[in-house]
Amino acid sequence: MSEESAIPPSRWALAGEGTHGYGPRFAELVAGGEDVDGEARLVDAIAPRGARILDAGAGMGRVTAALRLRGHDVTGIEPDPSLVAQSEQTYPGIDLLPLDILETTPEVLSAHGRATAYELVVAVGNVFILLAEDTEQCALTMLRDLLAPGGRMLIGFHLSAGPAGSRSYPPEEFRRDVEAAGLVVDLHAGSYELHPTNAEYAVWLLSVAGSPRGAHSAGGA
Template identity: 55%
Template structure:
């Protein structure tokens, strides 16, 4: 299957600051576990968790440290290398979201698609990605999604909340919750955190 290039790929070097920023925060001992804390609360103990677009590994590693069985996926070679250097015990697959095969990977109690991953998918693939995520869910499984609703950096798209909800519905999922942060603040205009499940 030939996959369209992701917006992240097309942005190229313009996105290199992402990994550097979080590496610096890790080195400084900053709290970078907001997504992981919420993901942990959404999952049963020892859950199977899939981290789509795991970046430099911070969310996947935090969930693994909490006892979950984590599969991390990151197509960017530079971010995979940074993940190996920062979290050597975390295995990371090189797959794009549309390459994740339920027949190969099995099903998951929780799928995390955080860190603005939805904004950097290949153009026009959002619904297909959401359908693939749906197919990877175990019975009763949930999806944690988080992204900025306003433009953030070169290469990313703007993804209005109503358009996202329409794509979620078309993909056979439904919104269970919407928050304004990973600390469960009320919905906001600049950032959205979503909990989804199969419709």
């Protein structure tokens, strides 16, 4: 999808003013020294050292920035221009790519001088419940095609009380979409600290169906 008009508007974009407080709120937390690295700590724990990581729906850049500080080669993509601008104010030089998941192909990434395959693809912070309507399977497939051999995908979203404009995405429906996209669920937890599953939040670790398990297990510290 090379033309901007080919990308349907996301639930995030359609929510309008309901989303305006997100970037400034997290910028204030960062400026105040608050801990906003919960997702990044889990990503760092499951990734090989110095991993190539794609942060899909990077928002104002907090996960991308935290993972770079931990030594990873991170490409962040974010379609919302206001959040891309916020990311540069909070993390100067972070250089998020202004891309939607649905237009992020290996060819597009290569044209931007970025890696085209990743050990880990991350889509946390409710990205999947704010995608354009009926594009979830397509987004999963697009991200699957950016995984390096043995690569994995980490996704997290609210099951209840999600942000403005978000959809309800029951675990059983997400699992069906995962399977339709040629992926399998390796782990389902209730938080980024790997609490048991619950009705409020879901964290998913996915891999390509039929791929060898534990391919990166020797890459830990």
